Amino acid sequence: MARSLIIVESPAKTKTLKGFLGKDYQVEASMGHVRDLPKSKLAVDIENDFALTYEPLTDRKDVLGKLAAAAKGCDTVYLASDPDREGEAISWHIAAALKLPKSRIKRIVFNEITKTAVQAALANPRDINQDKVEAQETRRTLDRLVGYKISPLLWKKVRKDLSAGRVQSVAVRLIADREREILAFVPVEYWSLTANLTPQTGKKQAFDANLVGFEGKKLEIKTEDQTMTVLRAVEKAPWNVVKVKKSERQRRPYAPFITSTLQQEAARKLGFTSKRTMSVAQQLYEGIDLGGDAGTVGLITYMRTDSTRVADEAQAAAKEYIVSTFGKPYAPEKYNFYKSKNAAQDAHEAIRPTYISRDPDSVKTRLNPDQFKLYRLIWLRFIASQMSPAVMDVVQADIEAAKYTFRATGSTVKFDGFLRVYTEGKDNPTQVDDDEKPPLPPLTEGMPLDLLKLLPKQHFTEPPPRFTEATLVKAMEEQGIGRPSTYASIISTIQDRGYVALNEKKFQPTDLGFVVTDLLVQAFPQILDVHFTAGMEERLDAIEEGKETRVNLLKEFYEPFAIALKAADETMGKFAKDIGRACPECGKPLVEKFSRYGKFISCSNYPECKYSEKVAAEGADGEAAAVAEPVVSEIPCPNCGRLLVEKTGRFGKFLACPGYPECKYIHKDKPAAASTGVKCFACGKGEFVEKRSRTGVFYSCNQYPACKTALPGKPLTDRKCPQCEGLLHEKVFKGRLTGIACVNKECGYSESIKAAPKETADTEAEA
Numbered sequence: 001m002a003r004s005l006i007i008v009e010s011p012a013k014t015k016t017l018k019g020f021l022g023k024d025y026q027v028e029a030s031m032g033h034v035r036d037l038p039k040s041k042l043a044v045d046i047e048n049d050f051a052l053t054y055e056p057l058t059d060r061k062d063v064l065g066k067l068a069a070a071a072k073g074c075d076t077v078y079l080a081s082d083p084d085r086e087g088e089a090i091s092w093h094i095a096a097a098l099k100l101p102k103s104r105i106k107r108i109v110f111n112e113i114t115k116t117a118v119q120a121a122l123a124n125p126r127d128i129n130q131d132k133v134e135a136q137e138t139r140r141t142l143d144r145l146v147g148y149k150i151s152p153l154l155w156k157k158v159r160k161d162l163s164a165g166r167v168q169s170v171a172v173r174l175i176a177d178r179e180r181e182i183l184a185f186v187p188v189e190y191w192s193l194t195a196n197l198t199p200q201t202g203k204k205q206a207f208d209a210n211l212v213g214f215e216g217k218k219l220e221i222k223t224e225d226q227t228m229t230v231l232r233a234v235e236k237a238p239w240n241v242v243k244v245k246k247s248e249r250q251r252r253p254y255a256p257f258i259t260s261t262l263q264q265e266a267a268r269k270l271g272f273t274s275k276r277t278m279s280v281a282q283q284l285y286e287g288i289d290l291g292g293d294a295g296t297v298g299l300i301t302y303m304r305t306d307s308t309r310v311a312d313e314a315q316a317a318a319k320e321y322i323v324s325t326f327g328k329p330y331a332p333e334k335y336n337f338y339k340s341k342n343a344a345q346d347a348h349e350a351i352r353p354t355y356i357s358r359d360p361d362s363v364k365t366r367l368n369p370d371q372f373k374l375y376r377l378i379w380l381r382f383i384a385s386q387m388s389p390a391v392m393d394v395v396q397a398d399i400e401a402a403k404y405t406f407r408a409t410g411s412t413v414k415f416d417g418f419l420r421v422y423t424e425g426k427d428n429p430t431q432v433d434d435d436e437k438p439p440l441p442p443l444t445e446g447m448p449l450d451l452l453k454l455l456p457k458q459h460f461t462e463p464p465p466r467f468t469e470a471t472l473v474k475a476m477e478e479q480g481i482g483r484p485s486t487y488a489s490i491i492s493t494i495q496d497r498g499y500v501a502l503n504e505k506k507f508q509p510t511d512l513g514f515v516v517t518d519l520l521v522q523a524f525p526q527i528l529d530v531h532f533t534a535g536m537e538e539r540l541d542a543i544e545e546g547k548e549t550r551v552n553l554l555k556e557f558y559e560p561f562a563i564a565l566k567a568a569d570e571t572m573g574k575f576a577k578d579i580g581r582a583c584p585e586c587g588k589p590l591v592e593k594f595s596r597y598g599k600f601i602s603c604s605n606y607p608e609c610k611y612s613e614k615v616a617a618e619g620a621d622g623e624a625a626a627v628a629e630p631v632v633s634e635i636p637c638p639n640c641g642r643l644l645v646e647k648t649g650r651f652g653k654f655l656a657c658p659g660y661p662e663c664k665y666i667h668k669d670k671p672a673a674a675s676t677g678v679k680c681f682a683c684g685k686g687e688f689v690e691k692r693s694r695t696g697v698f699y700s701c702n703q704y705p706a707c708k709t710a711l712p713g714k715p716l717t718d719r720k721c722p723q724c725e726g727l728l729h730e731k732v733f734k735g736r737l738t739g740i741a742c743v744n745k746e747c748g749y750s751e752s753i754k755a756a757p758k759e760t761a762d763t764e765a766e767a
Contacts (some may be wrong), residue, residue: 005074006108007094009081009654011723011749013113017285019295020115021089028070031750032082034060035093035142035175042148050141050554056097063748064097071098071647077104078125083140084304084485085544090604094185105116111288111305112354118767135544141554142166142536145525146527149565150520156619158515158575161592163497169520170533171490172499174475176509176517190220191227195406195454196442197239197399200448205441209399209406214404227456230404237402238489245396249411249435250389255308255338256350259484260477262303265381267470268425271374274488276467278303280374281351290358290366299363300353300378305348310386314349317356318386326420332388336562352382361452391415392435396442400450410440419464425470466506480534497737499643512594515575523568526560576604583612610661611739614766639665675702678717681727681743682709690714699729711743 006027008014014027021027035054037043045051056064060162071077077100079091081474087109110117143166150164193211199203203470211230213219221227257265262281281303287296315335323329338350347731353375361377367375379412391414399406411434413419467475473487482490499513509517521528536557542548576591579601583590588605592615601613631646637657644655644667655667676699680686686703688711700710713730721728723740731739731750742749 005070006074007082016113016296021128031063033344034097048703049551053226061629068098078106078108080108085132085136088129089136092128092133100276111349112301114354116250129578131546132544134550135540138550138702157572168493170481172494172513172519173528175500176508179509182463184699187407187566189461190222192457197449207440209408212407213405213570215403231454232399232403239401239451241397241443241447242400243398244443247394249392249394253384253387254424256352258306258384260473263473264470275492280370280486301352303351306484307340307348308350310350319358353379380422384418387418390417390419395440409434409438411435412439479530480537524564551651578608637665638665676716683707721749723747
């Protein structure tokens with residue numbers, strides 16, 4: 001019988017650990033958090049130093065029972081949740097829920113799931129870090145207070161089911177402010193003049209030079225007339241090289257990935273969303289079955305980190321690989337070190353492969369396409385980060401014609417260094433740096449040139465670009481909004497709430513996003529202030545370091561917040577935008593409002609006058625899309641004789657009388673249930689079919705009532721449970737896919753599809 005119990009967060013980790021731990025260790029999974037603040041109430045006792053009331057999660061009661069039973073027969077319980085604040089809190093909650101004596105509980109952490117790292121952790125256990133737990137509880141309390149106090153205010157003033165969040169609302173403000181900059185931007189005309197030239201003697205090689213000055217001073221041309229004046233002056237003039245400047249430039253390799261840079265680069269190079277990136281990275285970290293003697297192995301280190309530190313042994317292994325593969329010049333004499341940001345937690349490492357020898361091609365057959373693409377990106381980036389700089393010879397030539405100066409720049413690669421392995425993606429692919437330009441022909445001072453052609457071009461200044469996923473993550477990181485572990489969930493939440501839309505891979509605020517942001521900025525300027533949010537993150541770090549106390553921070557935050565909340569409740573009017581038209585039924589002004597289905601126009605005299613109009617939905621370009629005509633059926637209304645029309649409600653499309661509200665007839669005939677083609681595992685005769693109830697969609701056996709088996713989510717046809725080979729089904733919460741689970745309760749296999757289950761941003765959105 002096992003003498004020690006190791007509790008990790010996910011079943012995937014248990015499989016990996018069991019592969020290299022002996023029979024003295026039993027490994028079980030907590031499935032993430034086991035306790036949380038209840039959703040039905042605030043659960044924060046403001047008058048009692050913001051004490052929190054926790055409850056076991058409903059779907060974790062069986063898990064807790066299993067963990068308690070396993071712990072009874074063991075001498076020591078090792079809590080091995082993830083090595084961050086959220087992981088520390090999970091360990092603390094497990095210890096509290098199991099009610100075990102402190103002497104039997106040990107905390108272990110490892111940045112990679114390998115035999116060496118786990119054995120080292122077991123050899124160096126510690127107590128739970130209460131400062132880390134307190135920092136997590138403080139963040140959770142702040143988010144709960146903001147979400148549960150402000151969200152109901154938005155329900156009253158704008159519409160139901162809206163949410164505010166301490167971090168998510170600031171992220172929406174970034175996007176809304178950028179959109180206003182774009183809308184207010186006035187383009188300014190300017191021109192460029194490029195000369196296409198070639199040496200008169202020697203090798204004929206055409207190259208371009210751009211107009212930069214006149215009589216030794218910088219020159220900018222604004223109009224076509226100015227451009228034509230220059231063109232006429234130089235087109236017949238002699239062209240001569242007046243100055244050649246040669247320099248050697250080094251391009252240092254990029255640091256190994258941290259969470260934010262991984263999300264940015266995966267967006268640029270792979271087209272992955274932050275959520276998708278973190279989901280795949282989680283799989284690579286928790287373990288992949290490589291088959292044979294290797295078994296299940298974690299392929300990368302912990303993926304939620306803001307530290308660029310690399311373990312000495314990993315640097316040594318990388319250097320050995322680089323020397324043997326590319327040669328000694330490609331490995332620097334001293335290891336490359338990269339400076340982390342001030343707030344970085346250097347107890348963690350950068351994201352890197354756990355074994356350099358497992359190059360992407362050697363494990364490709366054991367990975368799905370997404371896993372292979374992301375692993376290859378991480379592996380190449382890490383190898384490149386440990387290589388020598390690239391060396392470029394850059395040549396800059398100034399060329400004169402009729403006292404006008406044109407400048408040409410070119411470069412050649414003297415030593416490719418890390419570029420042999422990796423080049424970082426760009427947010428603006430059209431941007432070309434000097435050391436990336438093609439080489440120039442051999443040029444010397446005084447050399448005469450022939451003009452081949454002149455290329456005048458009109459330009460207009462452009463507004464700042466809309467945020468992509470990569471640039472939004474970069475902006476949030478630079479301005480200290482949230483933490484890298486929360487970026488994916490923040491970006492997902494603000495889209496799910498309808499505050500922003502992703503059009504052509506760029507974020508635009510919706511009308512609802514503008515309205516909510518403006519109301520919150522007016523009522524809660526401090527909470528919506530970027531610098532305040534960043535400062536709060538620094539204070540949370542201070543709590544983790546034992547330099548600040550939870551109660552002190554919360555009191556400082558809550559006192560002005562409570563005053564602002566009361567003022568907003570009393571002074572903030574219900575959102576109703578006058579559209580400058582009169583109601584056709586009563587003559588009162590018509591106003592624009594929001595419902596759960598979007599914008600609509602209503603009479604300001606409601607409820608006395610119930611006149612309303614639909615508003616066209618916004619198109620991808622932000623303009624109103626045409627409103628489709630209602631689909632008219634051939635079925636007459638049995639009450640008034642009108643032909644029924646297709647409408648859309650909470651549970652989808654249905655047929656109803658167009659005479660509403662005078663005639664309220666709704667066609668009750670239900671369509672035939674759609675089959676999934678998946679056989680019922682209980683009776684073996686029927687198939688699961690899609691059905692609807694008042695609470696939403698579910699899937700049941702079509703042999704009902706003989707067989708009453710039902711699933712809360714769609715059964716999967718393309719894969720089986722990795723633990724018991726049973727049927728898997730989707731897990732759905734409030735209409736959103738949240739994970740996958742096995743139908744076999746004894747198996748208990750479950751996986752989350754959230755990109756960042758740690759430090760989930762603004763969970764109060766569920767309030």
